[in-house]
Amino acid sequence: MYPLKFRPILKERLWGGEKLGSVLGKSIESDSTGESWELSAVAGDVSVIENGPLRGTSLQTLINTEKEALLGKSVYSRFGTEFPILIKFIDAKKDLSIQLHPNDELAKKRHNSFGKTEMWYVMDADTNAELIVGFNKNVSQEEYAQSLENDTLLNLLNYEKVKEGDTFFINTGKIHAIGAGVLLAEIQQTSDITYRVFDFNRRDKNGNLRELHTDQALDAIDYEQKDDFKVAYPQMENVVNPMVDCPYFKTNFFELTENIEQDISERDSFIIYICVDGAVEIVNENGAATIQKGETVLVPGSSKRIDLKSTGAKILEVTI
Template sequence: MWIFNPILKSTIWGGERIATYKGIATDLEKVGESWELSGVEGDESVVAEGNDAGMTLPALIDRYGASLMGHRNYEKFGNRFPLLIKFIDAREDLSVQVHPDDAMSQKYGMPNGKTEMWFVLDAAEGARLANGFKNPVDPADYETLVKSGEIENVLNFVEIKPGDTYFIPAGRVHAIGKGAFVAEIQQTSDATYRLYDYHRKDKNGNERELHTELAKEAVNFNDTDGNPVDYKRVENVPVNIVRCPFFTTNLLEADHELMRDYRENDSFVALIFTSGEAVVTCGEEKTPAHQGETILIPASAKGISIEPKGNVAVLETYV
């Protein structure tokens, strides 16, 4: 099992909740993102403790290979970790954006696109997200909608609360609104095309770049299926909240020991602790974890136990 140092990102729209949530200190202001598990080139996660402390995630995969990744994953991805896991704190609205799918990404020399999901950790009163369009949009109207800012009026905005879960396939226009605090699980890619950014200016007085043409190529103009995932929370029983070709995510909420059997699961598992604290046991190894931490379990693990101290909530994700 491994825990990694978070990669904190100061953003134009970031807030102050991430450091407090994770129980860490930072001198950064406007921390909008904490990259919890990343194989993105230039932003690779580094092991925080133990015998492998100081190793990057790709170097770790080099060392352990299929025993970490799983045989199928290792054959497909090599030492490129297939998921990017973040916490996002939006004090201001994020841009209206879209991510390319695998086909478009490979056309432009990138290995894959970006399908993702959000799990809402906290939400200020009135906080909202945009996920897809209210109704299909005519591509001929696209540039007018973007240039005028009217793109906001055709988006499917919904008010959010903790526990809400949203699936965002590549090609779906989306936006995180101010007051939202979410966990984000996605394919490993940093490809984001901004359609609209409220004419915000950076510290140098320049408006951030838009990617109007690339975004138009990426957008699915008929995508109106942006409602939250329908699931029922059940304590002490794993609940599936997202299953797609790129990852599976379960919600684990427990007040006593929870056993997980991974013998049929040929993949690493990431445990994202969204609240509470617990001790995770894997074989002879025991690792304490608390809210805001992410533990990586190797594919060679036959199973784990999670022993909560009180109540604990965990997102369990794998490929």
Template sequence: MNTYPIKFRPILKEKIWGGEKLSQILNKKSKSKNVGESWEISGVDENISIVTNGLYKGKSLNELITMFKGDFMGQANISIFGENFPLLIKFLDAKTNLSVQVHPDDKMAKTHHNSFGKTEMWYIMDSDKDAEIVLGLKNDKINSEVLGDINASNVNAIFNTEKVSQGDSYFIPAGKIHAIGAGVLAAEIQQTSDITYRVYDWDRIDDNGQQRELHTELAQKATKISTSNGKSDYRLEHNRTSNLVDCDFFTTNIFEVQGPQKRDYKGLDSFVIYMCVEGSAEIIVNNYSEFISIGETVLIPANCIDVIFNAQGAKILEIYIDPNDAKSKKLAS
């Protein structure tokens, strides 16, 4: 295939908890006041990403996988995932709290939904003063049985909360209770799955005067007790990558571009995704130049050998699947 930095059309999702930061800060084209998510790269049914630049403009993500297979995805990814794109890449804006929720692991998701599970991570791009996230239960004396009896009077005694600020990064494995709190703008990397078990929704009422459905029984089965808050301990260094997450399902690094920088992928059998979380940068692949600014995402096909960056102070998330780490199993047909 002809390899270049591929951009896709963002799929914007209005949410009851959404706001205007995706348009105001990340320049997403929407006049809505409650856009909660921008799906940057998606292989989820009925939400398939479409290319917006270069030779493959107008092609869908699925078409590229079918046409080019290992050259696009990586041979190991094709052998594990078939023609299912394994990651869902998003930006999220929480004007108000998201529901407290939990996601199933691969085994439970396969049994109940014939789907992959949902392990994810967040990188905090912006946060209001004193903004918080929910991460896990308050302590190890609380078990999942309490999830069936949560209300405004006891919620603060059940869930662990963490104050966040720009640059914080958190790993949320499947089975961990979590929620992004009001005032947080984040990049999210996750397995391709849209399965969420809602545990508590802050007694919120929708436009029809109804509370949103809770999934208490499934949430109780999915919840796993975790002692770590999952916060990444990293130091940002000019023109060097720092690892944020390295798990069975994806690897995410961050690097700051100061001047020209070359990334070498000769030994990697995977596509690479870049999410710009600050500033802007020029990306050059095979003499094809593309620019990426804060809030934009590009995909580099797996047959790429190297990538050249030019920028002054851009911060980039680098995402790929290391075949040595990927332990997800191909779904049965």
């Protein structure tokens, strides 16, 4: 199998904007497009291949037929035919709701789902744009609950101003929100389980308040103040720069100014490449695909080598 590109799955959101079109070149149809799901096996939102002989085949169909050849033996033995990663681009024209995600144990018990550990790579940010990540002090469950009643939750939260290239690791239980003016790439466990705890009292287009998950969130939140979310990573040219290594995914950063070759015969995992700037051609034994800023490609686990051909690109490399 050759490097596979997929059709974006575009999502309108209350807080969405136009940057997925203006910055990333997506064919958006509204000025409130909040998400582009780039690689997904979530039921009801399964990605479809858009290049080569397999064009029109769904990711799930290919997983079911190719199994280890697509996923890699170790990934298939761990997850079976459930694809473990979800890749999105998110454009927040307005603030997203304050939210968090349950861990694997809680998600399995309540939703028969994976938990949701994720990371963000900021691709574009307006002046003074910021994220909310965690609390600004240690908070008790009682103090947190009282802040919801008093409408003072925002006073307890930690705000981080951001710029292009900033990277954040959001482990389960950490309260967080993407702020207005931020466009980012999100890498996460395959899960759509989110506990929304505050939404700025906004109403949807029908005048309704959005559902909150106040009670479910109480025993899922990490109430400690922690400084474990900002990812410091090297940015040397034309070499692997490690970013995140967690039980659910590993992410590396490449800044390419020339072609490089990688022997991946020992990896035993599919590889996802996300182009966050410039353009790069990705070549394996069976073919090639070119991606530019805002595009993603999946390299099958059976691949033995990868050539990354570019005169200028920044890419994220994701494996299990």
